[in-house]
Amino acid sequence: MMDGDSTTGTPRTAGMMLRSAREAQGLTLSDVAQRTRIPLRHLEAVEDGKFQALPSITYAMGFGRAYARAVNIDETEVARALRAELAANYQRPEPLQDLEPIDMRRGPSGGLVAIAAAVAIVLLLGVGLYFGTSLFRRDEAVTAPAATVAGDLGMLPSPTPAPGTTGGAAPASAPVPAGGGQVTLTATGPAWVRIFDDTGTLVNKEMAAGERYDVPMAAKNPQIRTGRPDLITVTVNGSNVPPLGTAERAVTVGISAEALRARGEASPTPAPVG
Incomplete structure (x- = not known):
């Protein structure tokens, strides 16, 4: 070659x-x-x-x-x-001259800092709206378990007496009618209650002052558990019955017409003679 x-x-x-x-x-x-x-x-x-x-x-x-x-x-x-x-x-491609080299010693630019701050503010506002208001949450029929436990143990603060009532004074009671009837519970102040029967829980909530609840007449052995029995007025067919208890402790008592009749007919034990 x-x-x-x-x-x-x-x-x-x-x-x-x-x-x-x-x-x-x-x-x-x-x-x-x-x-x-x-x-x-x-x-x-x-x-x-x-x-x-x-x-x-x-x-x-x-x-x-x-x-x-x-x-x-x-x-x-x-x-x-x-x-x-x-x-x-052979010539290597020339490096681009219109790109400014990055100086790693410099911090982020002011624009990036402003964008990051704006995003953080929006996130904080969203969290505040979610947890601070009910705007994005649906109302729940059943209250928080922790609050229910507090009510059952009688740990709720004493309520402010409703207008026209005297604080702590129990309404006058009348004899329970001889036959069965409609049992109605009325709250004189905020009180946590759990109403249940042999089939399960019927109500588990805080009753507001003035709120009433008619116990289903078909309920099997209905009972109530509450930490403030002194704030629950009970009537049978519109007639008041003795209070369920006092503010000192929580109670669990039957609230059928028959159970309330038995409580009304029970005679007090005489005090011992000193």
Whole structure:
């Protein structure tokens, strides 16, 4: 193989050597692409010496060697020619000049700080609205278990007497009618109550002052558990019955018409004579 062009004496390039070998064997560039699995456009770039179209110098050297093996010429000689051409002609892409380098010593920009602060404020407002108001929450029929326990143990603060009533004074009671009847519970102040029967819980809530509840006449052995029995007025068919208890302790008592009748008929135990 000659070291240069026979007419001009110019050294042959790697691309010229590869093309001459290919044409001498009657091969097309597509044939070489099939043998080497190298894209046709990259083989054209190697033949034409347009190395800027290749991904990098490493790819240019690898493609040139594979091309040389495919056409059965000395790949070392081709690689030597490629190395010289790349050293003289290959130019790396210029870095972008319009991008300001990032100074890692500087803190975040003022815009980022303002955006982060705005997001934090919105989150805090959302949390405050959710937990501080009922705007995003549905009202629950059953009150919190902790409050129910407090009411059952008689730990709720003493209520303010309702207008027109005397604080702590129990309403006058009348004899319970002989037959069964409608039992009605009326709260004279805020009082936690749990009303249940043999089938389960009927009511578990805080009754507000003036609120009333009619015990279902079909209830089986209805009972009440409350920490403030002194704030619950009980009537049977509209007639008052003795109070369920005092403010000193919680009680669990039956509230059927029969149970209330039995309490009304029970005679007090006489005090021992000293």
